[in-house]
Amino acid sequence: MIQDLSTLAIRNIADPWEQGIAAGWDVIDGAAASEDLTLDADVIIVGTGAGGGVSAEILSQAGLRVIMVEAARLKSSNQFNMNEGEAYRDLYQEGATRTSKDAAISILQGRAVGGTTVVNWTSSFRTPEQTLNHWQDTFGVTGMSAQDMAPWFERMEKRLKVSRWIMPPNANNDVIRKAAEKLGWHWDTIPRNVDGCWNLGYCGTGCPTNAKMSMLVTTLPEAMKAGATLVHSTEAVSLDHDGTRVTAVQCRMLGEDRQPNGHRCVLRAPTIIVAGGGINTPGLLLRSAVPDPHKRVGKRTTLHVTSSGFGVYDNEVAGYYGAPQSLYSDEFTWRDGATGKMGYKLEVMPVHPGVTSVLLDVSGERLREEMGELPKLSMAIAMMRDGFHEQSPGGDVQLRDDGSPVLDYTLSAHLLEGVRHSLLSQVEMHFAAGAKKARARHSDARYHTSWQEAKTAIEGYRYATHFVPLGSAHVMGGCAMGSDETVCVTDSDGRYRHLKNLYIFDGSVLPTSLGVNPQLTIYSITARNASRLAEKLAPSASATA
Amino acid sequence: MNNIAGQAPANESRRAFIRFGLIGSAVVASGATLATVSGCASNTTPASGYRQLRDADLTLLRPLVPVLLVGAFDPTDDNIEHTLHGMDQLLDSAAPGAIADLHQLLDALQVAPMRRFFTGSWRHFGNQSTAELTETVTQWQQRNYELSRLSLRAISQPLLWAWYLTEEGARSTGYPGPPKKVLAA
Numbered sequence: 001m002i003q004d005l006s007t008l009a010i011r012n013i014a015d016p017w018e019q020g021i022a023a024g025w026d027v028i029d030g031a032a033a034s035e036d037l038t039l040d041a042d043v044i045i046v047g048t049g050a051g052g053g054v055s056a057e058i059l060s061q062a063g064l065r066v067i068m069v070e071a072a073r074l075k076s077s078n079q080f081n082m083n084e085g086e087a088y089r090d091l092y093q094e095g096a097t098r099t100s101k102d103a104a105i106s107i108l109q110g111r112a113v114g115g116t117t118v119v120n121w122t123s124s125f126r127t128p129e130q131t132l133n134h135w136q137d138t139f140g141v142t143g144m145s146a147q148d149m150a151p152w153f154e155r156m157e158k159r160l161k162v163s164r165w166i167m168p169p170n171a172n173n174d175v176i177r178k179a180a181e182k183l184g185w186h187w188d189t190i191p192r193n194v195d196g197c198w199n200l201g202y203c204g205t206g207c208p209t210n211a212k213m214s215m216l217v218t219t220l221p222e223a224m225k226a227g228a229t230l231v232h233s234t235e236a237v238s239l240d241h242d243g244t245r246v247t248a249v250q251c252r253m254l255g256e257d258r259q260p261n262g263h264r265c266v267l268r269a270p271t272i273i274v275a276g277g278g279i280n281t282p283g284l285l286l287r288s289a290v291p292d293p294h295k296r297v298g299k300r301t302t303l304h305v306t307s308s309g310f311g312v313y314d315n316e317v318a319g320y321y322g323a324p325q326s327l328y329s330d331e332f333t334w335r336d337g338a339t340g341k342m343g344y345k346l347e348v349m350p351v352h353p354g355v356t357s358v359l360l361d362v363s364g365e366r367l368r369e370e371m372g373e374l375p376k377l378s379m380a381i382a383m384m385r386d387g388f389h390e391q392s393p394g395g396d397v398q399l400r401d402d403g404s405p406v407l408d409y410t411l412s413a414h415l416l417e418g419v420r421h422s423l424l425s426q427v428e429m430h431f432a433a434g435a436k437k438a439r440a441r442h443s444d445a446r447y448h449t450s451w452q453e454a455k456t457a458i459e460g461y462r463y464a465t466h467f468v469p470l471g472s473a474h475v476m477g478g479c480a481m482g483s484d485e486t487v488c489v490t491d492s493d494g495r496y497r498h499l500k501n502l503y504i505f506d507g508s509v510l511p512t513s514l515g516v517n518p519q520l521t522i523y524s525i526t527a528r529n530a531s532r533l534a535e536k537l538a539p540s541a542s543a544t545a
Numbered sequence: 546m547n548n549i550a551g552q553a554p555a556n557e558s559r560r561a562f563i564r565f566g567l568i569g570s571a572v573v574a575s576g577a578t579l580a581t582v583s584g585c586a587s588n589t590t591p592a593s594g595y596r597q598l599r600d601a602d603l604t605l606l607r608p609l610v611p612v613l614l615v616g617a618f619d620p621t622d623d624n625i626e627h628t629l630h631g632m633d634q635l636l637d638s639a640a641p642g643a644i645a646d647l648h649q650l651l652d653a654l655q656v657a658p659m660r661r662f663f664t665g666s667w668r669h670f671g672n673q674s675t676a677e678l679t680e681t682v683t684q685w686q687q688r689n690y691e692l693s694r695l696s697l698r699a700i701s702q703p704l705l706w707a708w709y710l711t712e713e714g715a716r717s718t719g720y721p722g723p724p725k726k727v728l729a730a
Contacts (some may be wrong), residue, residue: 002721003721004721005721005722005723005724006721006723006724006725007724008724008725009724009725009727010725010726010727011727011729012729063630078728081726082724082726083723083724084710084715085711088635088638088710089634089638090637092637093644094638094640095635095637095638095639096638097635097638097639097640097643098640100645102645102695103646103698103699104695129705165705175553200723200724202723202724205723208724208726216609217645235612258638285697320720327639332685352720353709353710353714353715353718353720354706354710354715356709356718357705357706357708357714358702358705358706361702362686363612363613363614363682363686363697363701363705364612364613364615364679364682364683365615365616367613367614367705368615368616369616371709371717371718372717372718373719374718374719375718375719375720375721377615399644400640400641400642402641402642404640404642406640408643411557413674433623443686443691443694443698444687449599462689464689464691465691465695466692466694466695466698467691467694469698502620
């Protein structure tokens, strides 16, 4: 009884963008430009992901004229064919080859109309209370206690249909339940932002059924209906400013090959929102030489640095099918309090062939053998909660010679202790769940058939850069919010401190990582801050909205 | 026009990066002269039919394909070339800075002392039999230098990834494949 969805046909899925464009939505394709453009609006939003999408809906529905600019090329459900290679090329930053500066950490980050929300795995957690308290105590973040944020979480959960997943988990996720029950660890079901999910497993290549409530099918279409303009295939290069205000966003248009096609676009508005996400937002600010007296732009960029552990089972796992993330364990997320030893959240990731070949980190005969076990493979991940301890300051976004941003991230001893601890936990988890063999993701690792043998081996590995390959799917920080001006460049309402009309509404305002997958945090903080901005810019419309 | 800052490509800075960046400590460790290495780094012309990989890179990568992907396919010239084109396409989406780093690494591997430092073997990959190169890769992946581990991963990852993204590569794992998306006529 081998699981096989390859004969399943997905038909009759309406493409909201194809229909919207036919109905007159104002979409400008930079690749089709035949001349330079200058456009004016009330608000310019750079980026269309979790921050940009929520901002666009709120501000355009408040009656403001909104223009969104997005570097990625518009791609929607008719083009989401579940092909892994095409998705990496078209929907991920740097074709999914983005890494930290020294290549020690692979960074999977979306680059799409809809941003990372188009390719994430739908896990939708509220920001932990410990994290919100830490922000208040350490960074002076105001108005964001768990109580203050509750109505914003509720609003976005309702807007994006977030609910606990009621279908049975796939066998890949069920490893967490089985092991946790045996070991006495915490486990629970993940809330997901889906509506009518087919449980296929292709969230990461663009949802083929539009069940995932990404920005592409929720806030962005509503913004378009309210009269917003989308300029896609157009990259924000720099912000013009006079030292006190941003006066324009300078953009270059990109051809279908993602290379500049020679045409420019200038966007002007009294209010500018940057929502390019961690790495790209600080990159834009650095290229623009914005006032930054304490040199804090790009600092404190955190990643939820992620380690992995593999288990091979007697029975089929088919980790490529089914909701990619449906169970988790917080057994170790706060293992030594908020600011003690590195805590980490345990989840699994989908087991598609391309990404698995990279994760296994072996070659030759071993790779062939391990890849041949793909249907029986489970891949656990542990997301390190970086940015809380003083030895975990995150990384710095810098500019390469060509102006593109790159994250310089040093693996501290504090982080590597967490990596070691997490590899032990993941391999123990696989054995407890009944794996016939398990191993860590470490370049010295071999499969072991007993936990005791594996434990001894993992304890003996060298924990250093490039010896333990790491990943990240969550980029946070770089424009930290808070009241301490020497550390934080934005205030708690997302306004950039040193330019009057510049707002940062995306994951880059988070002063630490979270301890949970970040989408719901970004949606909710943005909903709060964009609503405050709407009240300021269009008080009468906001009151009736 | 790849330059987002609107400036001319900074070749001199690239040269500086060679000294202090990715392979800086390797240069020191192996005793290779800076002039030797930076002299190799100037060529960025892609090989005919390629967008990122250069002729010299292919002399290193062609012999590596049947070793890193042993058993994946019959290692005919055509199949090897096809796989390298897949790798080239993946690299074509990478940031120019990341490609420059990879080019520097491949340049370094053209130089015997650097090859010795990274892989443990002095001999050019093109002058090793498949059995010898298999042995070289085995010792390469066990070298106790961070940069050795990085260098093997930097080369093998895009190559292996490209293969397993192909229909044939994906199916060889037992993965039945995704559902079919059928568009309305």
